[in-house]
Amino acid sequence: MLGIFIGVAAITSMAAIGAGAKSKVSEQIRSFGANVIMVNATAGNRAGMDHARRPLSLNDAAAIAELSSVRLAAASVAGQARLVRGGLNWATTVNGTTHDHFEIRQWRLAGGRFFTEQEEKDAGQVVVLGSLVARKLFEGTEPVGQVIRILGAPLKVIGVLAEKGTSGADSQDDVAFVPMATAKNRLIGSAGGDRNAVNYILASAASSAVIGDATEDIESLMRQRQHVVNDEDKGFRVATAASIVAAQEASTRTVSMLLAAVACVSLAVGGIGIMNIMLVSVTERTREIGLRLAIGARPRDIRTQFVIEAAALCTGGGVVGVAMGFAVASLAARSAGWPVVLDPATAIGAVLFSGLVGILFGYYPAKRAASLDPVAALRGD
Secondary structure, eight states: OHHHHHHHHHHHHHHHHHHHHHHHHHHHHHHHOTTEEEEEEOOEEETTEEEOOOOEEHHHHHHHHTSTTEEEEEEEEEEEEEEEETTEEEEEEEEEEOHHHHHHTTOOEEEEOOOOHHHHHTTOSEEEEOHHHHHHHHTTSOOTTOEEEETTEEEEEEEEEOOOOEETTEETTSEEEEEHHHHHHHSSOOGGGOTTEESEEEEEESSGGGHHHHHHHHHHHHHHHTTOOSGGGOOEEEEEHHHHHHHHHHHHHHHHHHHHHHHHHHHHHHHHHHHHHHHHHHHHTHHHHHHHHHTTOOHHHHHHHHHHHHHHHHHHHHHHHHHHHHHHHHHHHHHHTOOOOOOHHHHHHHHHHHHHHHHHHHHHHHHHHHTSOHHHHHHTO
């Protein structure tokens, strides 16, 4: 039973953790935006020698926005800064961008408003805070309309974003947004010292059906704009939330396959253990078997008895294994911040499978018991 218990516990915990992780990843995709495409600058390599990173630019974002498969595109510059309000302060990411950034990310407001196009043009001294930053700086008081300082510059809080939660290990709510011109002129400057340069570009596909086409169109456009001949010359990377999740799921599948292999070995060992115990039971119970055969039991009755006993042992181990597997999954998921998702069909299937293991490995001892000669069995031979 211990072998069966370990195997079923491994299967159950693997299924619950895997389903919980998948649910968490799906939630992160929804919070980030299912149709979002990210264009990031990367270090290139030409003729085996590292060369300067090719910056993305505001013009790149404008060109991407013109693609028929793209609905919106927004460039961003980002940097770390400390926000100060009275005696409170908080270090966070300050992101200079445009209004389209919020539309692409499907970000909603908990209060206030986003900055306007005029504020973007005039480098308006306004800021929109993430929910975590607002809590840290204002501790329950109303932030909208208040003034904070970023790197010494006074900025008026015009909005607070609705909570987004985490993305990977990072909180999406630990951020402050300012107009692009404000970030470049007053705060964090320009990426790489180039007034036209940006750190990254976010784009939104026209629909979920054309996200693949949009990704290919952006890749092709950026290759043209950067005059890329070989992949070694690329100074950018185009990725979608789906592609990142696919990589995570591939990693999760590898771990799941390893756990499944361990579980199968445990079940096989448990089944062999059950078979050995039942063989010993046949030897110890030869008189009982002989007596039953002598008073009219048929060989198939003996076989049924021993198969049922083996199946009961394995099923019992399976039930306990499911309970223990769920407990282990709950502890692991709690430490990782994942939900625990155990499909009832998975639990029932694990128990039924353990019973099947008992039947398969209990059949040989049952067949051996049924083939005993009644007279020899009564003598204990």
